Amino acid sequence: MQHERILITGGTGSFGRTMLQDLLxxxxxxxxxxxxxxxxxxxxxNSLRSANVRFYIGDVRDRDSVDRAMAGATRVFHAAALxxxxxxxxxPLEAVRTNILGSENVxxxxxxxxxxxxxxxxxxxxxxxxxxxxxxxxxxxxxxxAIARSIGPDSPTTIALVRYGNVMYxxxxxxxxxxxxxxxxxxxxxxxxSMTRFLMPLRDSVALVHxxxxxxxxxxxxxxxxxxxxxxxxxxxxxxxxxxxxxxxDIIGWRHGEKLYxxxxxxxxxxxxxxxxxxxxxxxxxxxxxxxxxxxEGDIHTAEHHDYHSHNTQRLDVGAIRDLVLSLPELAAxxxxxxxx
Numbered sequence: 001m002q003h004e005r006i007l008i009t010g011g012t013g014s015f016g017r018t019m020l021q022d023l024l025x026x027x028x029x030x031x032x033x034x035x036x037x038x039x040x041x042x043x044x045x046n047s048l049r050s051a052n053v054r055f056y057i058g059d060v061r062d063r064d065s066v067d068r069a070m071a072g073a074t075r076v077f078h079a080a081a082l083x084x085x086x087x088x089x090x091x092p093l094e095a096v097r098t099n100i101l102g103s104e105n106v107x108x109x110x111x112x113x114x115x116x117x118x119x120x121x122x123x124x125x126x127x128x129x130x131x132x133x134x135x136x137x138x139x140x141x142x143x144x145x146a147i148a149r150s151i152g153p154d155s156p157t158t159i160a161l162v163r164y165g166n167v168m169y170x171x172x173x174x175x176x177x178x179x180x181x182x183x184x185x186x187x188x189x190x191x192x193x194s195m196t197r198f199l200m201p202l203r204d205s206v207a208l209v210h211x212x213x214x215x216x217x218x219x220x221x222x223x224x225x226x227x228x229x230x231x232x233x234x235x236x237x238x239x240x241x242x243x244x245x246x247x248x249x250d251i252i253g254w255r256h257g258e259k260l261y262x263x264x265x266x267x268x269x270x271x272x273x274x275x276x277x278x279x280x281x282x283x284x285x286x287x288x289x290x291x292x293x294x295x296x297e298g299d300i301h302t303a304e305h306h307d308y309h310s311h312n313t314q315r316l317d318v319g320a321i322r323d324l325v326l327s328l329p330e331l332a333a334x335x336x337x338x339x340x341x
Contacts, residue, residue: 131257165198219284
């Protein structure tokens with residue numbers, strides 16, 4: 001990391017900030033933050049006061065602002081996105097502009113600048129997408145693979161993707177919401193108790209990005225294996241942690257575009273995957289438009305695999321969820337604030 005200049009798009013979000021702190025801890029000499037929210041940038045600048053961090057006001061929708069931040073960078077971590085499912089449902093064109101066209105700007109800019117490695121963040125919602133957010137992320141993945149395929153394995157720039165499910169304590173996730181409802185003494189709002197979600201700490205999502213930087217071949221997609229739990233069990237675990245076992249829970253019904261479970265890899269993708277222990281590496285589909293061999297030969301291997309999703313991964317019970325949540329540094333801060341009340 002001693003000679004790296006790393007650009008993080010969307011670097012003021014929860015994931016971007018965690019990645020930033022990890023890079024500072026690793027001694028990275030220059031980290032660039034590109035985002036459009038000057039208030040969040042100012043707050044981050046004042047909290048860090050680090051000469052190693054440079055801030056760029058801009059938007060991935062605007063290629064010129066991306067190019068300014070990109071010049072001279074050696075690696076890019078592309079995290080900028082519209083991530084909230086309901087808002088993307090009501091404003092789908094905004095998701096297109098940021099998640100699809102904005103991502104193309106970042107990738108084209110990185111290739112033009114000769115950046116060595118680009119890792120793009122995707123989501124389980126891109127697999128069998130049922131909502132605008134997932135559809136836009138699925139198209140982002142397709143664009144990344146198309147550009148990777150076009151520049152080829154000998155390009156000085158390597159483009160890779162990481163795909164993750166629910167990241168615990170990320171912005172908009174349910175754990176901070178449930179804790180806030182406990183603190184405010186209002187019922188915990190659960191959409192559907194039997195919904196399952198992968199439970200990945202922020203530290204594991206950062207490790208996934210580093211794994212991609214270190215091991216990616218052109219067009220690779222990396223997935224971190226993770227356990228899962230139901231929303232009902234998560235609510236019970238948090239009530240126990242905060243000493244409120246009888247706190248009420250309201251079942252409010254599914255939100256716009258929600259899924260019953262998260263899928264991180266389809267069976268078809270797993271046919272071209274490599275099991276790397278804690279990770280799956282899914283190789284890019286490198287076929288061209290000459291389909292005749294595939295029509296005549298077919299693919300007999302897809303039926304040997306199953307989708308990898310939060311209903312068939314390791315299922316944590318209430319006690320295991322409680323132990324996992326208690327291991328999170330963010331939870332320790334919330335507990336301390338709770339005890340001061």
